[in-house]
Amino acid sequence: MTTWCRFKTGNKTSYGVVEGDQMIAVEGTPFGEHKRTAQSYPLASVKLDIPVRPETFYCVGINYKDHILKMAKMRGVEPSFPPKPDIGYRTNNALIAHDEDIVKPADAGDAFQYEGELVAVFGKRCRNVSKEEALDYVLGWTIGNDVSERNWQKIDRTLWRAKNTDTFKPMGPWIVTGLNLDDMTTVIRVNGRETDRFKTNNMIFDAPTYISEVSKYCTIEPGDVMWMGTDGVPENIKPGDTVEIEITGIGVLRNKVVQGK
């Protein structure tokens, strides 16, 4: 098990390995050749960056039964379960790191919500792989917060600004390798109060199914990410709130909401 982080010093971004309360700087990246350097820092002093900037940013829209049932009830519509693993996308402009601020735009409404998600980070190029071998192409796992403006989600023809406005995609804090998905629980807290708790792997289509299906048509590159969806019914968040998403074995992704101009 290795914990890969990406950190900033001045204008430079580098990879490092977290061990206890220390971070050892690494030359190279986890996606290619790399070696540990002699330089280490106290983890508490490190400014974390997003753990990777993907070539393609895959995102599973709806992938938990409870989320679909409860969201449909709330919207007064019939629940609709996805019949097959059709993948969606998000965009890099929206990515922010652990501890960076989610900026709520001035024209965003009250239905401004978090979604806590498991994220697969790919380590190897992957095309036409079986379900059985799919996880061999995953370097490790991180956490994503699929921040959503529900009114824009409803009224726009696409998900562009509802899901991809700048700062709407916190990802981090780091990538952890060698985890067992069945051991994971996702816990979401707003200002320290638990708002959701679910078995992370209780998905309609699991990660191997999605990876195998996508790879029949699309080449997945090292550094690409796949966000796996959320469960439960997210609550509204507002400027001043802090959202924490914790997944067993990975850690906590924490971001504060601030008011945009």
Add this chain to the structure above:
Amino acid sequence: MTTWCRFKTGNKTSYGVVEGDQMIAVEGTPFGEHKRTAQSYPLASVKLDIPVRPETFYCVGINYKDHILKMAKMRGVEPSFPPKPDIGYRTNNALIAHDEDIVKPADAGDAFQYEGELVAVFGKRCRNVSKEEALDYVLGWTIGNDVSERNWQKIDRTLWRAKNTDTFKPMGPWIVTGLNLDDMTTVIRVNGRETDRFKTNNMIFDAPTYISEVSKYCTIEPGDVMWMGTDGVPENIKPGDTVEIEITGIGVLRNKVVQGK
């Protein structure tokens, strides 16, 4: 007016400037510092690469009145005009260069079609810009072919494989700066026979409108691209066919269709 191309020599990809039948290699990129080298090649000998690999790949889904009217008639549905400029996305895995092959998957149906599009390539970081200043952030223009599998487009929950399967996004041949959009005509040919011809700038929402609107929520980065939609009713293409998309002042993007396994 400058014609920027990106070309391959061995495993290396570099930028160059096209002048007449020669290509002069450039150190650096058009998005940052650069200078011409003393090295030039006959253009005919150059293996072109896609002119840029974007951080975010914006794509306007439907943006021409005739396309909407005729496609709706063909599908037996009411035409639906977009009430506002909501942007969509495509993905990097699908990009191929001029003269590279579009691979039609073995399980794709007959309704396999081209869409000829004008593409804006951004040269500067762009956030919250007015319509009037929007084009100042565009480095230049290239051509895109938004290859689409219409049955998948209809039956899937998202556009993922209908629009983003590997090789479904030819882009090129190069980027041309300093063009006047009102002077452009888009002409599409299949096996040399003209199948579509339309005024390139006859859009429902023009490029400045889209750029200004997107930039209210999303930071557009240098190297990002925005595909502007197509007009007319595309025809089906099949393995063996060659599609050419010509736009005044830019050139011709040509790709052959081959059968996938």
